[in-house]
Amino acid sequence: MQDNIVKIEGLSHRYSKDWAVQDVSFEINKKGIVGLLGSNGAGKSTTMNILCGVLSQTRGQVLIEGIDMRAAPEEAKKRIGFLPQNAPLYLEQTVDEYLTYCAHLRLIEKPRIKAAVDAVKEKCGVAHFSKRLIGNLSGGYRQRVGIAQALIHKPLLVVLDEPTNGLDPNQILEVRQLIKEIAIDRAVIFSSHILSEIQATCQDIIMIEGGKMVFKDTMESFNNYIEPDSLITTMENPPSAAVLMAIPGINEVVFLSENTIRMHFDPTADIAESIVEMSVGNRWRLKEITLEKSSLDAIFAQLSNKKLKPVLQK
Ligand SMILES: Nc1ncnc2c1ncn2[C@@H]1O[C@H](COP(=O)(O)OP(=O)(O)OP(=O)(O)O)[C@@H](O)[C@H]1O
Numbered sequence: 001m002q003d004n005i006v007k008i009e010g011l012s013h014r015y016s017k018d019w020a021v022q023d024v025s026f027e028i029n030k031k032g033i034v035g036l037l038g039s040n041g042a043g044k045s046t047t048m049n050i051l052c053g054v055l056s057q058t059r060g061q062v063l064i065e066g067i068d069m070r071a072a073p074e075e076a077k078k079r080i081g082f083l084p085q086n087a088p089l090y091l092e093q094t095v096d097e098y099l100t101y102c103a104h105l106r107l108i109e110k111p112r113i114k115a116a117v118d119a120v121k122e123k124c125g126v127a128h129f130s131k132r133l134i135g136n137l138s139g140g141y142r143q144r145v146g147i148a149q150a151l152i153h154k155p156l157l158v159v160l161d162e163p164t165n166g167l168d169p170n171q172i173l174e175v176r177q178l179i180k181e182i183a184i185d186r187a188v189i190f191s192s193h194i195l196s197e198i199q200a201t202c203q204d205i206i207m208i209e210g211g212k213m214v215f216k217d218t219m220e221s222f223n224n225y226i227e228p229d230s231l232i233t234t235m236e237n238p239p240s241a242a243v244l245m246a247i248p249g250i251n252e253v254v255f256l257s258e259n260t261i262r263m264h265f266d267p268t269a270d271i272a273e274s275i276v277e278m279s280v281g282n283r284w285r286l287k288e289i290t291l292e293k294s295s296l297d298a299i300f301a302q303l304s305n306k307k308l309k310p311v312l313q314k
Contacts, residue, residue, distance in 0.1 A: 008027070
């Protein structure tokens with residue numbers, strides 16, 4: 001029995017001569033929400049389209065519950081519900097007509113179709129719009145219908161490509177809540193170029209930039225990277241950089257001016273307390289000490305910077 005629903009190994013894809021995705025490998029557990037984060041053009045849609053069997057990779061392997069997407073696409077696709085970046089909605093159909101059509105496409109047996117449609121309408125909060133033309137729904141409700149079609153055949157894995165893109169703040173909150181609900185008994189992977197979006201919803205995060213995976217871990221460990229690791233002090237009578245560097249835990253000292261110093265330190269060491277105590281003992285005349293906390297956006301920017309080594313890759 002597989003303990004993961006997705007296993008991707010050495011995935012690479014090029015459309016013509018440029019590689020859109022290069023050597024991406026990851027696994028997804030059977031339950032929970034994974035966020036695929038990356039800026040525009042990072043390779044998110046390419047990865048998701050390959051994962052769902054919509055696009056055939058140049059290299060590498062995609063296994064869905066151990067089934068090779070290339071070798072047995074029909075079996076693998078049965079396990080997946082997909083909402084692509086541009087939801088495949090027919091605006092001139094009603095919600096009922098469209099979901100019934102999707103149920104047929106998913107080869108649900110005729111006598112079971114009505115119950116399947118009713119169940120996903122209920123789950124996605126669109127039952128009261130059953131007879132409404134999709135073209136007359138708001139963006140948020142259209143997205144709900146898009147998610148409903150992805151759930152119609154009760155897939156083990158739901159793949160949502162930028163599901164909150166273009167929605168207003170209230171609609172974003174509603175779709176996030178819906179994603180959390182559908183992930184209770186299955187795996188969900190969704191993509192976004194907005195870090196806070198992934199942070200609010202996911203247990204795990206995979207980040208790709210320039211087609212390469214630069215980070216993969218739990219959201220919790222990602223958040224730990226924003227622990228303060230530098231501080232700024234102002235002292236009337238500061239010691240030399242060498243004296244400060246000798247304090248255990250300090251690994252870089254930068255004089256910003258004669259009296260203002262930035263110190264980088266190991267976040268596990270209690271540096272602020274050591275500096276205050278030493279300042280009193282050595283008459284450094286400490287006037288100010290401020291911990292600097294990297295913002296999430298700064299970390300995102302750092303990880304997105306292709307020139308940097310992918311230091312956080314696990
Ligand atoms: N059909 C295509 N033909 C040629 N190049 C493509 C094609 N689709 C995507 N690309 C290129 O592949 C790279 C990755 O694109 P992809 O759409 O996967 O990124 P993305 O992270 O989903 O970005 P976005 O959020 O803007 O959709 C980009 O450089 C893009 O221009």
